Amino acid sequence: MSVGNAIYLDDLHVGQTFTSGEFALDAQQIIDFARQFDPQPFHLDDAAAQGTFFKGLAASGWHTAAITMRLLTSCLPIGSGVIGAGGDIQWPRPTRPNDTLHVICKILQIQPSNSKPDRGMVTTECLTLNQHDEVCQRMVSKLMVMRRPQ
Structure with missing residues (x-):
């Protein structure tokens, strides 16, 4: 972020929206994140995930949250x-391999x-959507925002 496009409290208004660019996710990224941070079968192996609630490989919710944060820092x-x-954070639908968020x-x-x-x-209410505009994550959060320096 450059200083010229920085947003401060005084620049914001209720109802204002910010839209990010896209992030493409593949199976290997899901597995790599899971190995390090959330090593559960449905995040690590598609075959093992078939017999679970997810019925296939699914990204950790925390992986979706991390991607969301990356996208937020560029659009906000x-x-x-x-x-x-x-x-508050909710994951109403799993993030899958080949989703573009x-x-x-x-x-x-x-x-x-x-x-x-x-x-x-x-x-703020931040929705993380896939390429079909299906909500994969909904996050309502409070942010501390500074006023523009004088």
């Missing part, structure tokens, strides 16, 4: 960084701080 260039302050993030609420006038809290 907050000057102070994307600093989370809590939230993108994120649509909507500003739901903006609350300037009363005690710290240089910042505020912003509530």
